Amino acid sequence: MASPLDIWFTEEILVHEEALLRYLQRCWPHRAEIHDLRQEVYVRVYEAAGKALPTQPKAFLFASARHLLADRARRARVVSIEPMGDLDTLNVLIDEVSPERRLHAHQVLHRLAAAFDRLPPRCREVMWLRRVEELPQKEVAARLGISEKTVEKQVAKGVRLLASHFYGNGQAQRASRAGGPEAEDGTGHRQQHPD
Structure with a gap:
């Protein structure tokens, strides 16, 4: 006797097999x-549905396929995007994004922009x-007339301040803004950074 999950999978996911195969053929060059990709998508969907059934099964199926293709492309370190096929097909489900998700994404983007604007000027520029x-570290250093080590430190500082804005209580950001190039070293002591 089939389990409720098996029945759901058959009725909500397997009915889209032809569309999934066409999608994979359009988007994957090999x-x-x-x-194998189709089977891996099915495994991902089945395992996720075992934890909680998606509210939009078809959208979830194709989002899982997109994520799998992106994972495979990253693992293969694909340099050219040409072999991926028609990139417009990667966004076939864009209309199925709920208003709540769209609003949440807009709010997160707004918070990120605000956090980015609060970075010290040099750090923000780097x-x-x-x-x-996405310029290489060497090119950023040459363009700004600073050392590559300074670029590295400014990126680390920027990531730390952005993370503090989103996940912390903002102390690292306040310390950095109040003390200029000084910042806490993580032990409560303040350090003077030459950058």
Whole structure:
């Protein structure tokens, strides 16, 4: 006798098998891997549904497929995005994002922008070039006329301050802003940083 999860899986997920195969064929360049990818997507969906059934099974299925393809591409260290096929197909479910998720994403983006604006000017500039424009450390150093070590320290400082804004009580950020280049070293003592 089939379990309720097996019945749900058959009725809500397996009915989309043809669409899933077409999607994988459009988005993944290695045809020999398509059936293995499909099985891996099914395993991910089944295991996740065992914990909690998704409210939108079809959207969850295709989101799982997208995430799997992204994971595989990262693991293979794919440099070119050309082999991924039609990138528009990667966003086939964009209309299925709930208003609540859209609002939450907007709020998080707003908080990130506010936290980014609070970074010290040099730190903000380095973070923008390294994390947003994704320039290599060496190029950022050359563009700003600073050492690569300074770039590294400023990125670490920026990440720490952003994390403090989101997950901490903001003490590291207040200490950094109040003391300029001084900051706590994690033991309650203040250190003078040359950057």
